[in-house]
Amino acid sequence: MTLTLLDPTLVQSLVDKLTKIIDLPAVQDPEGLFSLCFDVSGTRKAQFPDITFEFDGVALTLGSLNTFILYDENTVCLAIVPSKQFGIIGNIAQQNFHIGYDLENQKISFAPADCTKI
Numbered sequence: 387m388t389l390t391l392l393d394p395t396l397v398q399s400l401v402d403k404l405t406k407i408i409d410l411p412a413v414q415d416p417e418g419l420f421s422l423c424f425d426v427s428g429t430r431k432a433q434f435p436d437i438t439f440e441f442d443g444v445a446l447t448l449g450s451l452n453t454f455i456l457y458d459e460n461t462v463c464l465a466i467v468p469s470k471q472f473g474i475i476g477n478i479a480q481q482n483f484h485i486g487y488d489l490e491n492q493k494i495s496f497a498p499a500d501c502t503k504i
Contacts, residue, residue: 391469
């Protein structure tokens with residue numbers, strides 16, 4: 387399992403926005419890895435927003451299954467963490483997408499896919 391790694395400033399901005407719009411209590415991650423976790427105990431079905439990334443004017447929208455993980459039965463955490471060294475779109479974010487790499491033209495493409503049918 388690989389998380390998505392982004393510049394710390396971007397992650398903090400995202401955390402600030404999500405904290406304001408998600409109506410669940412924020413909790414500390416016991417391992418100190420995640421920037422944002424929520425207590426989902428007593429919640430039948432927690433709802434988390436889609437997150438959209440823009441790359442040179444092209445939008446990649448990720449649903450909650452691509453951006454949040456169930457840490458334990460009572461805790462859901464943002465699967466996007468800060469990194470000063472490099473950015474990675476982790477395999478959690480890549481689930482249910484076909485990803486194309488055009489090395490010659492230095493382009494990457496994303497297409498939604500139902501990977502249960504592959």
